[in-house]
Amino acid sequence: MRLALDNVTVSYQRHPAVHHVSGGFAMGEATAIFGPNGAGKSTLLKAMVGALKPDQGKVTMEGMSRKDIAYLPQQSEIDRSLPVTVLELVATGLWHQSGPFGKLGRPGMGRALDALEQVGLADFAPRTIAALSSGQFQRVLFARILLQDARVILLDEPFNAMDAKTTHDLLQLVKRWQQEGRTVIAVLHDEEQVRQYFPHTLLLAREVVAWGDTRNVLTVDKLRRAVETAAHWQARAPICQTEGVEA
């Protein structure tokens, strides 16, 4: 099983959000995608799940299919005004079993309820998603990931605006996934979390600044370089001459 990026470039109005990103993720381990605001972290994750099409390059998945990937979007991507219950949202994690038309049935709903139980929100199953706090809603999204039972888990800023207890509980799930041999790739902003829970780091600032062992990646020099690179933007930038970068 292999998940790799081959010269991936995604741009908005010709300005790259990420460009020429190449490299392979450590399978069965946890990698943080770390970098300043505007570094292209979430864009890269969206390209990996197929929600954005790269302008150039490709995301390679070997020995796995869509079923093996679970994705946690940012909360702002979800329309919480819709009259959907907590249980119904979690049950969307069974998409690969049910497909667009199949029946979820009692066993499926039972599994969804089990997943909610694991994040401590079983009592919230019949409530509408609009009634939840952002911390509770994040637990619900984690319950959906549990239900997906995927080998590769992609998390987009999973602990943003979470209180200490929620962050701690959800980090325990991340730890459990690692122990189970699943690959976890998370976009993060908290350096301490990365150091403590993620043995590998991709330091991104539109391009790869460093990628590898977290201790070697999160150095003062490299972090400074990331900030400087991400802050650099020109309205009339010259055309990029880079054809590709070796992994």
Add this chain to the structure above:
Amino acid sequence: MQHLYELLVSPFVDFAFMRRALVGCLALALGSGPIGLFLVMRRMSLMGDAMSHAVLPGAAVGFMLAGLSLPAMSLGGFFAGVLVAALSGLATRYAGVKEDASFAGFYLLSLSIGVLLVSRSGNNVDLMHILFGSVLAVDDAALLLVAIVATITLVALSVIYRPLLLESLDPVFLRSVGARGGIWHMAFLMLVVLNLVAGFQALGTLMAVGLMMLPAITARLWSDSVEGMLAVAVGVAFASGLGGLLLSYHFELPSGPAIILLAGLVYIVSLLFAPVGGALPRYIRARHLES
């Protein structure tokens, strides 16, 4: 009692055209209510209005080719509506225009072509008929069309319900599981067009959208579950149809506007009193629960 019978029941017992109109309203409510609800949930409330204008040139071409022929005008309207939906979708996908803006652009273009065509080939009475319809003049063929469209709508919506809802709720997740949201969106827009076409014989292109949107917007004020909203939307649409027909019969009012006016009044009353979203229940502080 006898008075109530004469007021509410006897118009339908005595006149076949009233019975046909009532059945037509029931079929329209069953199809348009749920479609309107999905439009509201997808924050596309004004899209129905845009699409109702978009079908006009197709109906006009049908009229030019075959006169006041239901099949010709319906087919024309359907193709014009789908064309506008497809062009707007393509513009959104391949050019830098948001969906609501591209719809606005194409429906206005479509509307202007429609009005030009009607004014070149018909008279004002024809234009009024296309724009405002007449539910009291619904014949068997029109009734059959409305019933078929309602059936197609209910079956299709029940089939595409889950992906359609998920496409509104969490589009990035839907793409992450490899599903293509655009197909469901397009299928849904075709259902919107179908229902508008079904409604325009009875209510006219301008009023058909009223029976689609007003009950749906009202439903959101009464319930916070999809099932509850569907029931309210269909119920309000049918009740407005029934009440509007009676108003039209007893006071000699044009039926289409009477139906939509009633739906509008239900909306206004709901804005004030409906338990979920109404203004007054929000201000009356009920005692809160323990948790």
